[in-house]
Amino acid sequence: MSNFMPGQPLVAVVQRIEIKKLRQGENLILGFSIGGGIDQDPGQNPFSDDKADKGIYVTRITPGGPADAANLRMGDKIMQVNGYDMTMMTHDQARKRLTQKKEDVVRLLVTRKSLEEAVKTSMGGCYPRQ
Amino acid sequence: MDNESQYSGYSYKSSHSRSSRKHRDRRDRHRSKSRDGSSRGDKSVTIQTPGEPLLDAESTRGDERDDNWGETTTVVTGTSEHSISNEDLTRITKDLEESTPLECKRFVGPALGGCLSFFALLTPLAFLILPQVLWRDALDPCGTPCEGLYVSLAFKLLVLLISSWALFLRPPRATLPRFFVFRCLLMVLVFLFVASYWLFYGVRVLEPRERDYRGIVEYAASLVDALLFIQYLALVLLEVRHLQPAFCLKVVRSTDGASKFYNVGHLSIQRAAVWVLDRYYSDFSVFNPALLNLPKSILSKKMTGFKVYSLDESTTNNSSGQSRAMIAAAARRRDNSHNEFYYEEAEMDRRVRKRKARLVVAVEEAFTHIKRFHEDEAASYLKLPREVMDPREAAQAIFAPMARAMQKYLRTTRQQAFHSMESILTHLQFCITHNMTPKAFLERYLSPGPTVQYQQQNGRGRQWTLVSEEPVTSALRQGLIFSLRRLDFSLVVTVMPLPFLRLGEEFIDPKSHKFVMRLQSETSV
Numbered sequence: 001m002s003n004f005m006p007g008q009p010l011v012a013v014v015q016r017i018e019i020k021k022l023r024q025g026e027n028l029i030l031g032f033s034i035g036g037g038i039d040q041d042p043g044q045n046p047f048s049d050d051k052a053d054k055g056i057y058v059t060r061i062t063p064g065g066p067a068d069a070a071n072l073r074m075g076d077k078i079m080q081v082n083g084y085d086m087t088m089m090t091h092d093q094a095r096k097r098l099t100q101k102k103e104d105v106v107r108l109l110v111t112r113k114s115l116e117e118a119v120k121t122s123m124g125g126c127y128p129r130q
Numbered sequence: 131m132d133n134e135s136q137y138s139g140y141s142y143k144s145s146h147s148r149s150s151r152k153h154r155d156r157r158d159r160h161r162s163k164s165r166d167g168s169s170r171g172d173k174s175v176t177i178q179t180p181g182e183p184l185l186d187a188e189s190t191r192g193d194e195r196d197d198n199w200g201e202t203t204t205v206v207t208g209t210s211e212h213s214i215s216n217e218d219l220t221r222i223t224k225d226l227e228e229s230t231p232l233e234c235k236r237f238v239g240p241a242l243g244g245c246l247s248f249f250a251l252l253t254p255l256a257f258l259i260l261p262q263v264l265w266r267d268a269l270d271p272c273g274t275p276c277e278g279l280y281v282s283l284a285f286k287l288l289v290l291l292i293s294s295w296a297l298f299l300r301p302p303r304a305t306l307p308r309f310f311v312f313r314c315l316l317m318v319l320v321f322l323f324v325a326s327y328w329l330f331y332g333v334r335v336l337e338p339r340e341r342d343y344r345g346i347v348e349y350a351a352s353l354v355d356a357l358l359f360i361q362y363l364a365l366v367l368l369e370v371r372h373l374q375p376a377f378c379l380k381v382v383r384s385t386d387g388a389s390k391f392y393n394v395g396h397l398s399i400q401r402a403a404v405w406v407l408d409r410y411y412s413d414f415s416v417f418n419p420a421l422l423n424l425p426k427s428i429l430s431k432k433m434t435g436f437k438v439y440s441l442d443e444s445t446t447n448n449s450s451g452q453s454r455a456m457i458a459a460a461a462r463r464r465d466n467s468h469n470e471f472y473y474e475e476a477e478m479d480r481r482v483r484k485r486k487a488r489l490v491v492a493v494e495e496a497f498t499h500i501k502r503f504h505e506d507e508a509a510s511y512l513k514l515p516r517e518v519m520d521p522r523e524a525a526q527a528i529f530a531p532m533a534r535a536m537q538k539y540l541r542t543t544r545q546q547a548f549h550s551m552e553s554i555l556t557h558l559q560f561c562i563t564h565n566m567t568p569k570a571f572l573e574r575y576l577s578p579g580p581t582v583q584y585q586q587q588n589g590r591g592r593q594w595t596l597v598s599e600e601p602v603t604s605a606l607r608q609g610l611i612f613s614l615r616r617l618d619f620s621l622v623v624t625v626m627p628l629p630f631l632r633l634g635e636e637f638i639d640p641k642s643h644k645f646v647m648r649l650q651s652e653t654s655v
Contacts (some may be wrong), residue, residue: 029654029655030655032654032655033652033653033654033655034652034653034654034655035650035651035652035653039649040649040650040651041648041649041650044648044650059652060652060654062654091649091651091653095653095655098655099655
């Protein structure tokens with residue numbers, strides 16, 4: 001999660017995660033909780049490195065749920081959901097994006113710190129980093 | 131040595147005492163030593179029994195013991211055995227030095243100033259009167275302008291008189307080691323002024339018998355104006371200049387580290403010393419020589435480290451290295467004197483609190499024995515056989531039940547030298563007269579008050595020595611250190627400048643105070 005400069009393009013190492021929604025009664029659930037958003041207080045986020053980061057983070061994963069099965073981890077920052085950008089979203093907008101009734105599957109692009117470390121070590125020193 | 135032998139005779143162990151027997155041993159040994167060294171007042175009966183220190187430790191046993199003035203109310207018995215201790219000696223020498231004949235040096239300065247100002251005030255009147263007396267017929271008559279001048283002269287003289295009385299005719303607070311520069315300057319100025327006016331008067335008026343009386347009156351009026359301005363100068367130099375704070379003085383007492391900070395203005399060292407001493411008498415708690423160092427029982431432990439002697443004459447490298455290692459090991463050996471100190475302090479605190487509790491209860495109870503008698507109640511009472519007492523008798527009547535508790539408390543807090551039985555009775559009488567509660571009565575004993583509370587009122591004054599590396603008439607500046615010494619302690623004063631303040635301004639619109647809630651929500655999807 002590189003430092004975010006407003007107006008500048010953001011470079012991050014992301015992982016594609018596909019979660020199939022599970023039907024529970026009337027609702028389709030994904031099995032995780034989100035926190036954060038541009039209308040929220042970023043200082044309270046325990047998962048972010050930069051305490052000014054107002055992105056959407058995964059705060060909890062229901063064990064045995066669809067997100068857990070798809071390898072989503074707690075502390076992941078969600079960058080895209082089904083092609084829609086999530087880095088500049090309010091909390092409610094993010095929730096709506098994830099809980100569309102018409103979609104069965106959500107394809108997330110998430111980033112986490114261990115990804116960057118892994119890429120850096122695997123590629124040696126020639127990783128173009130901002 | 132005596133203590134150990136006498137202690138072995140008592141194998142009494144109390145279940146009340148929480149500390150271990152080992153600590154009680156050390157405590158008692160120390161306490162009996164200090165008890166021998168303590169002094170009693172002149173009028174008290176002191177019976178120093180060898181068993182006293184041990185029994186004092188036990189709360190239950192102490193009640194039945196016969197103590198000195200606690201039990202014997204107001205009757206003073208003839209036998210008194212008391213020992214002169216070091217404190218007594220210093221006190222006696224202090225009294226001796228203070229009872230020297232009245233120092234006339236104290237009054238020379240003010241007397242001189244008084245004479246000079248008296249002379250200066252009479253001069254204008256002399257200027258006016260002398261021509262009238264000597265050559266009245268030859269003077270030109272002087273009409274309305276002269277009368278105006280007379281009136282203004284009279285009022286100015288009156289103002290001079292009143293302000294001189296208000297400002298300068300005050301009893302001097304201190305005698306300074308060197309001349310008070312400003313005061314000397316002003317006296318010289320006044321003297322020169324008046325002398326030069328007299329000179330001109332003598333040459334221009336008396337000699338040729340000047341006939342223009344109005345000129346003479348104007349001359350006198352100008353002298354009075356000049357005197358008023360000199361008084362203004364005196365006011366500014368002596369009273370006003372040092373009011374604006376410029377330095378911060380840190381005053382530390384050398385014996386127990388009691389310290390205070392004061393803000394003063396621009397003063398010379400000697401004036402600053404007087405200023406500090408004025409504050410010392412009312413701000414600093416009284417110096418109690420009994421409360422000084424760690425008890426010797428704790429410190430002496432440190433001294434007995436083991437000494438290494440090498441009996442072997444041959445000084446090879448190995449042996450010297452070995453002895454050095456042994457010395458280093460001795461130095462690093464765990465020394466438990468801080469442990470002793472901690473327990474001793476805790477025990478002392480506990481004892482003081484216990485005695486204080488008993489004292490408070492005893493005093494409260496004693497105060498319930500009397501109440502104020504109102505004259506109008508006399509009529510409603512049916513001849514009850516109560517005697518009506520004046521405050522002194524009432525104080526003596528209720529003093530007996532609280533006396534022992536008071537004495538024990540004073541002994542524990544080592545204040546017994548400051549309060550004699552007579553002074554306690556006087557204070558009790560004072561409190562009863564003014565309807566004070568027991569707590570108000572005890573305020574004087576529960577915490578050590580400022581030194582001025584314990585002063586005897588004699589006119590001799592206190593001798594202090596100003597010790598300074600700079601001449602004492604020089605002004606205060608940063609980094610100056612001087613000390614004020616008395617017989618057994620001294621006050622060390624350090625001068626620090628007050629920082630220059632750069633004050634800025636920021637305007638806040640009252641409408642600009644707005645707030646929002648901090649949101650942190652977590653939604654499960």
